Amino acid sequence: MNFELPTTVPLQAYLALAAILFCTGVWGLINSRNAVRVLMSIELMLNAVNINLMAFSSYLDGQLIRGQVFTIFVITVAAAEAAVGLAILLSLYRNRETVDMERFNLLRW
């Protein structure tokens, strides 16, 4: 077992960073009680996926950078998602006077 420090950034480093970001986002998504923070966690997860796409595009598909095109589309969809999500949140807040996720149970039972 001899670890030598890599001289360039390996692909696995990007993948590990994206895994950290994604798992943090999942944990925040499950455990946040503030609805705005849930939206922020979703943005973190989308960014983790984008990092993966960009790393693969640069390391494995250097000529036809299709991953970068996908990242552009993901950014577009994320912007639309944030706009609609925050509009839903404002509407909910106006009707229930709270941002506590535990009390948004209109559709539950």
Add this chain to the structure above:
Amino acid sequence: MTIASSTQLICFTVLSAVVAIGALGVVLLPNIVYSAFLLGGVFLSVAGLYLLLNASFVAAAQVLVYVGAVNVLILFAIMLVNKTEDLAAIPGLAVRRLLSGAVCAGLFALLLRVAFTTPWATPGPEPVGEEATIRIGEHLFSDYLLPFELASVLLLMAMIGAIVLARRDVMTTDIVTGEPADQGLIEKSRTPLLLEKSN
């Protein structure tokens, strides 16, 4: 543009540390305003990572869309709904946090295992580097033309949907009597309709 590999390594280490710590801060900090600003920092660091991967166009798009639009939108939402409320205690919250933490750690271990055991076909083809923007333009107007056009429809739908969802429904005339409604009532916020009666 090629940076010396050691500089690249240092930049990657710093940026990924900022991303990881910032993401933890976004999730864990009690004050949500700090979380929103940290989220902006995370977005900027991710844009820096894209620059390290020779993708200047996507880095610019990341800064413009995420930092300029999404983060500002989140800050606006926080300003509009920022009411310090005492959250009711929930039984078993600690257990739930631990359980979900264990699930996330398991997911993390799985992802790491996949990342480090898969024989990736590196080094792949030579990266195009500075020509990436030209390549993206060629892709968007040839083989990805349909998704590109669909994205514009999607953005239009999201815009209309956000306006419809967030606007306050106001009647200009009273439904029952047909008289013009009191404008002073319209200016004030409507009484909440769905306040919980139980608990």
